[in-house]
Amino acid sequence: MTTSAVPMKGKGSARARSRWGFVLALAVLLGICLFAAYRSALFRLERVQIGGNERLSQAEVMAIAGVMPGDLKWEVTAERVRQRLLADPWVESAGVTWRGNALVITVTEREPLALLQYHGRFYLVLDAEGRVLGQRLLEEGERLPVVSGVTVERALRGDVLDDLGLKDALTLLWWTGEPLLEQLSEVHVRADRYLRLYLTGGTTVEVGVLPDDAAAREDHIQTQLRGLLDQLDRVPASARGRCQIDLRVYGKVLAQGCQ
Numbered sequence: 001m002t003t004s005a006v007p008m009k010g011k012g013s014a015r016a017r018s019r020w021g022f023v024l025a026l027a028v029l030l031g032i033c034l035f036a037a038y039r040s041a042l043f044r045l046e047r048v049q050i051g052g053n054e055r056l057s058q059a060e061v062m063a064i065a066g067v068m069p070g071d072l073k074w075e076v077t078a079e080r081v082r083q084r085l086l087a088d089p090w091v092e093s094a095g096v097t098w099r100g101n102a103l104v105i106t107v108t109e110r111e112p113l114a115l116l117q118y119h120g121r122f123y124l125v126l127d128a129e130g131r132v133l134g135q136r137l138l139e140e141g142e143r144l145p146v147v148s149g150v151t152v153e154r155a156l157r158g159d160v161l162d163d164l165g166l167k168d169a170l171t172l173l174w175w176t177g178e179p180l181l182e183q184l185s186e187v188h189v190r191a192d193r194y195l196r197l198y199l200t201g202g203t204t205v206e207v208g209v210l211p212d213d214a215a216a217r218e219d220h221i222q223t224q225l226r227g228l229l230d231q232l233d234r235v236p237a238s239a240r241g242r243c244q245i246d247l248r249v250y251g252k253v254l255a256q257g258c259q
Contacts, residue, residue: 045071046101053107056090064088065096065105073098081105089133089158113173114187115146116166124152128174130161145173145181149189165189168210175221180229201240203232203258208248220250227253234258 046069050061062068065081078096085094085107095106112133115123123146125133132155138146150166169187172195176184186198197205205228211217224247235243235258243258 044101045069045073045076045103047103049102049104051104051106053109055109055112056107061085061105061107064091067103073101076103078103087158089131112142112144113170115144116150116152116161117146117148118152118155124155124161126161126170128170130163130166130170132157132159132161145184146186147173147189148186149191165191165193165195168193168195171217172207172210172221175218176225180225180232183232199232199240201237201243203235203240203243203245205245206248223251224253227251231255231258 045067048062048065048067048069050058053061056064064085064087066084067076067081078098081103082094082096085091085096085105090109091107092110093108095104097104110127110131110133112125113128114126115136115138116126118124118135121137122135123138124135125141125144126147127133134157147166147169150161150163150169152161152163155161166189169189173181173184173187183199183201184197185200188196188198190196193209195207195210197207199205207224211220228245228247231245231253235255239258244256245258246254246256
């Protein structure tokens with residue numbers, strides 16, 4: 001009489017289940033460790049160092065950058081933060097780097113050059129390129145010359161206005177510089193791009209139409225402004241309210257009622 005061995009299937013299956021259970025537990029443990037490392041304070045933002053800002057506050061720069069202490073480094077990469085900063089019209093350029101758990105942000109701000117009459121009591125704040133940096137009331141913020149005579153129905157922050165007369169006025173203002181810029185109250189732009197200046201003491205200055213050629217325009221503005229400054233130095237304070245100066249003829253400064 002012979003007997004045959006019967007395989008013990010139950011024990012083999014139990015060992016296989018035990019082995020897979022161990023692997024699964026190990027995978028879960030590894031996943032927990034990886035998640036803990038992912039969320040670890042070792043990889044979190046501890047402080048933000050901001051430089052280069054003059055008009056934007058530290059809080060405003062952080063809000064634009066979209067960062068807060070505790071953020072994970074890979075969720076706020078340097079390039080992502082830089083692109084957020086560049087999307088704001090006040091920021092001309094930005095540099096962002098990680099140094100350990102610190103985020104170092106350096107910004108260069110755009111310079112406001114003029115105010116443009118907008119709707120009601122509101123004015124658009126413009127840079128030299130005609131970019132809208134924001135809007136404000138006339139009495140708010142730093143004193144800036146006003147550009148009048150240019151109508152803008154709708155403008156959003158970051159828009160670049162392409163009105164030719166406005167560009168002429170901004171070009172003139174950009175070349176003006178101190179100390180004349182401190183005396184300049186308003187630049188009026190006519191429909192034919194004719195420019196007239198109003199100074200704070202009441203003096204009016206006829207600039208006329210600027211040359212279209214960029215080089216000729218630069219030379220024209222610089223030459224005429226030098227003559228204007230020289231003339232203003234000779235105008236007594238008592239005459240500034242009635243003084244009229246004409247810069248329309250290149251190389252000449254004509255004055256009336258300035259004595």
